[in-house]
Amino acid sequence: MIALRKSRERGHADHGWLRSHHSFSFAGYHDPRHMGFGNLRVINEDHIAPGTGFGSHGHKDMEIISYVLEGRLSHKDSMGNEQTISPGEVQRMSAGSGVVHSEHNHAPGQTTHFLQIWLLPSETGIAPGYAQKAFADEEKRGRLRLVASPDGAEGSVTVHADARLYAGLFDGDEQAELELPAGRKTYVHLVRGALSVNGQRLTTGDAALVENEPRLRLHDGEQSEVLVFDLQA
Numbered sequence: 328m329i330a331l332r333k334s335r336e337r338g339h340a341d342h343g344w345l346r347s348h349h350s351f352s353f354a355g356y357h358d359p360r361h362m363g364f365g366n367l368r369v370i371n372e373d374h375i376a377p378g379t380g381f382g383s384h385g386h387k388d389m390e391i392i393s394y395v396l397e398g399r400l401s402h403k404d405s406m407g408n409e410q411t412i413s414p415g416e417v418q419r420m421s422a423g424s425g426v427v428h429s430e431h432n433h434a435p436g437q438t439t440h441f442l443q444i445w446l447l448p449s450e451t452g453i454a455p456g457y458a459q460k461a462f463a464d465e466e467k468r469g470r471l472r473l474v475a476s477p478d479g480a481e482g483s484v485t486v487h488a489d490a491r492l493y494a495g496l497f498d499g500d501e502q503a504e505l506e507l508p509a510g511r512k513t514y515v516h517l518v519r520g521a522l523s524v525n526g527q528r529l530t531t532g533d534a535a536l537v538e539n540e541p542r543l544r545l546h547d548g549e550q551s552e553v554l555v556f557d558l559q560a
Contacts, residue, residue, distance in 0.1 A: 328539050329525055332361070334532025337372075344379035348372040350516070350534060365512035365558030366490055366535055369445035372532065374438050375400075380431030382443045386422035387441070390446040390488045392475060393418040393430075396518065398439035404428035408457045412441075415463065417492075419484045421448070421456040442518070444555075446488040449477070458484045467494050469501035469544070471555055491557040496515040497522055497548030505543040505555065513537035520551030 338349035338356030349356045350370035363369075368389070377379075380401070393400060393412055400412040404420065405427040412418045418430065432439035460482070466472045467471050471493035472481075479485040486492075495503060498520075507513055515524050515535040522528075523546050524535045537543065538560075544555065 328537070329527055330536040331527060331529070332534040332536060334530070339407060344376045346374040348532065351556075362374050363447075364514050364549070365560055366447040366488060367514055367556055367558050368447055369443065370516060371443040373443055374433075374440050375430075375432040375442045377406075377432055377435050377437055380551075381429055381526065383427050383429045385425060385427045386420075387425045388433065388448055388451040390420045390444075390448050390486045391420045392423060392444040392484075392486070392492065393420075393443065394442040394494075396440045396442070396552075398432060399434050400439050400441055401431045401433050402428060403459065406455055406457055410459055410460065413461075414549045416459060416461045417484050417494075418459045419457070419475060419486055421453060421487050423448075423453040423455040423487075426455040441515075444492075446486060446490050448487045448488050453487060456487075460484050464496060467496045468493075469497060469503065471503050471505055481529075489559040493555040493557075495545065495555070497545055497551045497553065499548065501548055502544065502546040504545075507537070507540055507543055508557070510560055512560050513540070513543060514556040514558060515543070515545075516554045516556070517553060518552040521547075521549040522551040522553055523547040
């Protein structure tokens with residue numbers, strides 16, 4: 328079974344300095360039909376205006392992934408990390424027992440466009456942690472590249488959650504298939520472009536919620552970038 332969640336159906340917030348679309352209930356957007364999917368709790372597509380950002384704020388017991396699409400995201404946290412995240416990089420912050428961080432766009436004249444993703448952890452109260460890795464476009468071209476997993480397989484970022492995250496770039500006749508384990512959920516988020524998922528057409532910002540399907544097939548892409556989540560049911 329595949330259910331489509333169209334981009335226009337997402338929650339939306341415009342704070343001037345921040346424009347955000349929420350795939351699931353978040354902050355002032357609440358929809359009891361969309362509280363998460365499996366152990367995926369948040370996908371926010373954020374646009375941060377130049378010279379602005381999120382001031383210091385705290386998190387606890389959440390695996391937080393940042394996936395930058397355009398611009399740069401500056402990160403600083405109470406663990407002593409001070410990093411810049413660029414397109415092609417995946418950042419994971421384990422909030423665990425508690426962490427404080429801030430995120431800013433320091434680039435003049437350039438908006439930072441990124442996805443903020445939250446996964447429910449497999450274990451609460453762990454020590455906070457941080458990881459960041461770059462994945463070249465060549466690794467994602469015409470295939471699904473594992474970029475986050477519980478065991479750091481294939482050089483992916485390690486997450487303390489029962490979830491695997493794949494990223495792919497598809498155009499023209501490029502296609503890929505992924506065998507889906509029984510009893511799991513799969514969430515496909517189309518970052519940009521157009522792409523067919525098991526024959527269903529997605530365009531920028533759309534998602535496919537997949538259950539009880541043996542295989543995922545991605546095909547007929549048009550300059551597309553996609554994230555695929557293998558999730559705990």
